Amino acid sequence: MLYTTTSNPAALAPQSLPSNGAPFRVYTWYRLALTVVLLAMLIITRRDPLVGRDNPQLFIAICGAYFTFALTLLIALPQAKQLSRQQLFANFFIDIVLLIALNHLSDGTTGGLGLLLLVSVAASSLLLSGQIALLVAALASLALLTDTVYLLNSEARSNQSLLTAGTLGILFFATSLGFQMLSQRLRSSQQLAQERAADVGKLQSLNQLIVQRMRTGILVVDTDGHIKMVNQAAAEYLQADRTRNADTNALTTMLQKQLDNWKKNPDTVSKPFRNADTGPELIARFTGLNHEQSSDTLIFLEDSGQLAQRAQQLKLAALGRLTASIAHEIRNPLGAISHAGQLLRESPQLDSGDQRLADIVVNHSHRINNIIENVLQLSRRTPPNPRRIDLGAWLHAYVEEYQQGLSKIADISIQEKALVQINVDGEQLSQVLTNLLDNALRYSEKATGKASATLIISKCAKELPQLDVIDNGAGVTERDQEKVFEPFFTTEPNGNGLGLYMARELCEINQARLHYLRHETGKSCFRINFSHPDRKPLINE
Numbered sequence: 125m126l127y128t129t130t131s132n133p134a135a136l137a138p139q140s141l142p143s144n145g146a147p148f149r150v151y152t153w154y155r156l157a158l159t160v161v162l163l164a165m166l167i168i169t170r171r172d173p174l175v176g177r178d179n180p181q182l183f184i185a186i187c188g189a190y191f192t193f194a195l196t197l198l199i200a201l202p203q204a205k206q207l208s209r210q211q212l213f214a215n216f217f218i219d220i221v222l223l224i225a226l227n228h229l230s231d232g233t234t235g236g237l238g239l240l241l242l243v244s245v246a247a248s249s250l251l252l253s254g255q256i257a258l259l260v261a262a263l264a265s266l267a268l269l270t271d272t273v274y275l276l277n278s279e280a281r282s283n284q285s286l287l288t289a290g291t292l293g294i295l296f297f298a299t300s301l302g303f304q305m306l307s308q309r310l311r312s313s314q315q316l317a318q319e320r321a322a323d324v325g326k327l328q329s330l331n332q333l334i335v336q337r338m339r340t341g342i343l344v345v346d347t348d349g350h351i352k353m354v355n356q357a358a359a360e361y362l363q364a365d366r367t368r369n370a371d372t373n374a375l376t377t378m379l380q381k382q383l384d385n386w387k388k389n390p391d392t393v394s395k396p397f398r399n400a401d402t403g404p405e406l407i408a409r410f411t412g413l414n415h416e417q418s419s420d421t422l423i424f425l426e427d428s429g430q431l432a433q434r435a436q437q438l439k440l441a442a443l444g445r446l447t448a449s450i451a452h453e454i455r456n457p458l459g460a461i462s463h464a465g466q467l468l469r470e471s472p473q474l475d476s477g478d479q480r481l482a483d484i485v486v487n488h489s490h491r492i493n494n495i496i497e498n499v500l501q502l503s504r505r506t507p508p509n510p511r512r513i514d515l516g517a518w519l520h521a522y523v524e525e526y527q528q529g530l531s532k533i534a535d536i537s538i539q540e541k542a543l544v545q546i547n548v549d550g551e552q553l554s555q556v557l558t559n560l561l562d563n564a565l566r567y568s569e570k571a572t573g574k575a576s577a578t579l580i581i582s583k584c585a586k587e588l589p590q591l592d593v594i595d596n597g598a599g600v601t602e603r604d605q606e607k608v609f610e611p612f613f614t615t616e617p618n619g620n621g622l623g624l625y626m627a628r629e630l631c632e633i634n635q636a637r638l639h640y641l642r643h644e645t646g647k648s649c650f651r652i653n654f655s656h657p658d659r660k661p662l663i664n665e
Contacts, residue, residue, distance in 0.1 A: 152197050212248070269289050335355045362375075383410060510634065515591065534576065
């Protein structure tokens with residue numbers, strides 16, 4: 125167990141017990157009912173009274189005083205949670221005095237009202253303990269014996285009444301001891317139950333904290349698809365498809381479809397899906413809480429991108445070891461081939477056909493060398509050095525510097541729809557934008573004859589910063605959209621397929637997401653969703 129309980133007998137002491145106010149109020153209600161019953165008995169049997177035979181008027185007065193006393197306690201102590209021992213003892217002492225008086229007016233032990241003292245003794249043993257409870261029993265016994273002796277001396281009565289009073293006294297002590305043992309057991313059980321309840325509460329709080337902190341999304345839905353419980357990770361996954369007027373207790377459309385398919389065939393393996401174009405790709409797993417189709421369903425949501433990222437990291441680590449071991453072996457002959465090709469190309473004896481072949485050798489040697497450099501750069505990727513920057517001001521400075529390095533004029537416009545700040549490595553963000561702008565200008569020029577691109581700074585629905593890189597090209601086909609960020613995937617004859625892969629890797633290390641989508645204008649768009657500027661990017665050592 126994560127939490128242990130204490131089995132110390134001192135912890136079970138009466139002073140540590142819960143309130144005695146509620147049991148005392150129940151006993152006070154008993155007092156009211158008792159006085160009403162005694163008065164009713166006197167009125168009903170007034171010709172031959174069962175109680176108050178010796179002095180009915182005084183009996184009525186004492187019952188009225190007893191009733192007033194109990195009613196006053198109920199009014200004066202409506203919210204009392206704990207009464208002191210002195211207060212309880214004083215109440216039981218008054219009970220003994222009044223009950224002995226009523227017993228005296230009802231023919232003593234012969235009338236039978238002395239048995240009512242048993243209830244008071246039992247109640248005192250439950251609410252008090254130890255010597256004080258025994259003191260109440262002793263006072264009740266002495267008072268009853270004293271009243272019996274007085275009646276024997278003042279009236280001609282049988283000595284049998286003295287034996288009855290003595291027997292009742294013994295019964296008072298037996299009742300007190302018995303109820304004290306019962307009370308102690310009840311208190312011990314109640315104390316243990318409270319400790320167990322506290323342990324359960326701690327464990328429940330701990331379990332809730334663990335579930336909330338888990339990066340796996342966890343939901344519990346009823347048979348109608350309404351959410352009964354959701355942790356923070358699942359809420360973030362579902363929020364990607366929420367609108368302000370959406371039912372926040374209902375599943376998203378895609379997840380509800382997955383749940384319906386699972387209910388039809390529990391053996392079906394769920395396919396990855398997205399709640400939104402820019403949201404993470406999710407994998408849902410389902411299980412019935414009671415292993416029945418009609419019961420609540422437990423749903424686990426996992427970001428398949430994280431699984432894919434771990435696989436890519438393993439692939440990247442293996443690729444890094446491979447390239448490190450063969451780079452030297454490749455570069456030496458490659459350098460010799462490139463140098464020989466350059467010398468051959470400078471020879472005046474080559475005709476135009478041979479010159480073309482020499483150019484091909486040199487160009488492809490450079491291309492192979494670039495591929496090796498890119499792969500080595502991936503395997504040697506340095507941790508980010510994040511800093512807080514104003515995206516608008518930084519982007520204007522970057523675009524100005526980028527255009528100075530172009531060999532031709534390009535139209536790059538910046539639209540700043542929101543003033544945002546981000547916390548990223550500026551150099552790594554420059555590498556990402558350089559790759560995206562190179563692609564945007566190239567494909568725009570191929571489609572329209574003019575190299576152009578638009579950069580839009582805005583905020584997403586969660587008020588997080590985002591940057592769109594929009595071009596006028598034909599865009600990525602639906603068939604290739606899932607593979608566009610994979611390493612070595614390219615649609616260009618002379619491309620190496622590492623540019624977009626490197627861009628996404630650099631975004632992820634800065635806790636940003638790079639997506640491809642169609643902009644609301646219908647144009648091709650690469651969107652970067654940044655994390656909160658106050659959130660520090662993770663640094664992988």
